Amino acid sequence: MNINNSQLLRFTTAGSVDDGKSTLIGRLLYDSKSIFEDQLEAITNTSINKGHDGVDLALFTDGLKDEREQGITIDVAYRYFTTPKRKFIIADTPGHIQYTRNMVTGASTANAAIILIDARHGVIEQTKRHAFIASLLQIPHIIVCINKMDLVDFKEEIYDGVVAQFEEFSSKLLVKDIRFIPISALLGDNVVHRSENMPWYQGGLLLYTLETIHISSDINKVDAxxxxxxxxxxxxxxxxxxxxxxxxxxxxxxxxxxxxxxxxxxxxxxxxxxxxxxxxxxxxxxxxxxxxxxxxxxxxxxxxxxxxSNNKAEASQDIEVMLCWLTHLPAKPASKYTIRHTSNEQKAIIKEIVYKIDINSLSRLPNEKELRMNDICKARIRTTKPLLIDSYRENRITGSIILIDDDTNETVAAGMIV
Structure with a gap:
């Protein structure tokens, strides 16, 4: 396959706490030789000071001082690297459930999503939440990395079981391309180099997949x-x-x-x-x-x-959106906010919460009267003046909105117009 090395692939990583996202990104950077010598020296010294036997790969992405002190990733960390075949921007999002909102930020411009699953634990609520958000944001490619295969003796049957779990859930999602790779980010198995411990897996390696996956433009080229x-x-x-x-x-x-x-x-x-x-x-x-x-x-x-003139946008004051609630302050019907849509700002109220999504079953929960942080729902919003909209499926730019709390100036929700 002929790959243009000027192509840029934006991808996000997501998973539950301690699934190994930072270690995986560190492994990608380290094994693809995308680390500067001074960075490597600094991380090596930090690893020694922390008492690690080798280089702590997670430190390549945990660049903030407070992240290192706490040993956790607490925000979206963007990293850039390049190989002879392609350029990459990585959005490393936190695994804690209270930071699910960060994935909405990290994934909003992504061409692909890497979802990590701990082979010992299988598909859990956070896995489903991240997969659903990836589907909601219409990310065209999901790469499911079943990590920590070294902790389950590289057993094929455990990998197959996790794949079956994810496939059962993802059959309800609108995702065109889902791929599965068994890996050990810590040891490097199937990340950049093929694993000798898993000869039963003959599929693509993670870096090869990232280098060759098709980048489809999400820009609407028809509607001006x-x-x-x-x-x-x-x-x-x-x-x-x-x-x-x-x-x-x-x-x-x-x-x-x-x-x-x-x-x-x-x-x-x-x-x-x-x-x-x-x-x-x-x-x-x-x-x-x-x-x-x-x-x-x-x-x-x-x-x-x-x-x-022959292709106008829809002007509407009543808008149906899929909302991701981002703040700890709850929302209720008739709550008032500022809505921001492209360069337009208007006052708006949440008229109705049509239903919330049960992440585990993807079932709809009607008659819900309140939104809390990380809730995902379908809502009806009314604005003081018409907005010029397209559906998110047709146009990501004119099909997306954010809601802002007038008192705190905090962005409280991100929405996709349906």
Whole structure:
């Protein structure tokens, strides 16, 4: 397979506490020779000071001082490494159940998810929770690593049992590609090098899988959406009448001469120029940041959206979303928040909690009146003014929202429009 080494794969790692996520990432970095000499020396010295026999691979990702002191990963740690075949960004998310919200952050832009399972414990609630979030966020590839095979004598029947457990649960999820790999992150079996302890496994190694897995773009290339972030008016002698609308193309393509509609006002015009600091362009596509000027002088402001006239976004004040509740403060129907959607902010209330999800069975729990941290639910939200939306399945940018508590300015929920 011909792999372009300029390709970037974003993947997230998730699992329960002590399943070995940090050790696995350290093994990937160490065995792929992606560690700088000064980093290796520092980690080696730290390992010796901690009384370890060899290099503590987990320290390659536990870079924060308080993480090292406590011996746990407490936030999403992003790491970058490269091989001759591909570049990678890793989001290492915590395993504690109170940090499930961090996986939503780490996985929101991922092309693949590695879910670790301790071979001794099999599929547990956190495994199901992380798999469900990966499915909800429409991550196209899930790589299930059954770790710590060295602690179960590398037995094939134990691996097969865990695979069967996961397959029974994942049959209810909308995930196109699930792969299973038996590994020992501590010893390096099947991570970068093939295991001599598990000759019964002849599938792909983890690094090979990451290097060759297909990267599918999650950018909607059909629906042209341009949320306006700010209005550019230089007020200079060189550009006395310049009025441009700056932002990032959320999806689709905008070309000079395109007939557009500004929503929600409904005013129409044509694109006069597509400008950047480097000069004028013939067209712009996601995720480029540009300034668009129009042939007509019409009212456009932050929060508006420029779309092609033959392909408009839906304007709605009543929105159904799948919500992940992120804070310890509970939410109830009629709770008021600020909703942020692209460059638009409005006041909003949670009208109704339609149902919550039972993570263990994936069954729907109706008649729930309150949301608590890490709850996942379907909810109906009403905004003071219409939002210009697409479903998350069609467009990740215009199909996602966050809710903010006005008193604390804390992000309390992330949502995907259905």
């Amino acid at each position: 959406r341009f949320p306006v972030q700010t209005v550019i008016r230089p007020q200079s002698a060189e550009y006395p009448d310049y009025r441009g609308y700056a932002g990032r193309v959320a999806s689709g393509v905008f070309r000079k001469g395109d007939e557009i509609t500004v929503m929600p006002s409904g005013f129409t015009s044509k694109i006069k120029t597509v400008d950047t600091i480097a000069g004028e362009l013939k067209n712009a596509f996601a995720p480029m940041s540009v300034t668009i000027t129009l042939e007509d002088d019409i009212g456009v402001s932050r929060g508006d959206m420029i779309v092609r």
